[in-house]
Amino acid sequence: MSVPEPVEPDTPAASRNERRQIVTRPQTARVDLAARWVRRHRAELAGVTAPTVLAATVSPWWAIGTGVAALLWATAEYRARQHLDRKEIES
Numbered sequence: 001m002s003v004p005e006p007v008e009p010d011t012p013a014a015s016r017n018e019r020r021q022i023v024t025r026p027q028t029a030r031v032d033l034a035a036r037w038v039r040r041h042r043a044e045l046a047g048v049t050a051p052t053v054l055a056a057t058v059s060p061w062w063a064i065g066t067g068v069a070a071l072l073w074a075t076a077e078y079r080a081r082q083h084l085d086r087k088e089i090e091s
Helices: 030-040 044-059 062-090
Strands: 015-016 020-023
Touching: 030 044, 044 062
Parallel strands: none
Antiparallel strands: 015 020
């Protein structure tokens, strides 16, 4: 019984080294990317989530706090994006 030839994977992270062996680089999973995003934005998420929970359980007036927190978060993200765009234009 013969052994079938190895099929080269279709992933862009696969390559062959000088011994013609398939070498793959570890790829970042979507879960890892999502976890990294949550860790970077945990303060903003808490700032939006806490008033939302309070608005649902205590008083609807807390919805204003949710709106303010969301507006501040969106403004910070917009400014960060503008800063990155300016850096790309300058370089």
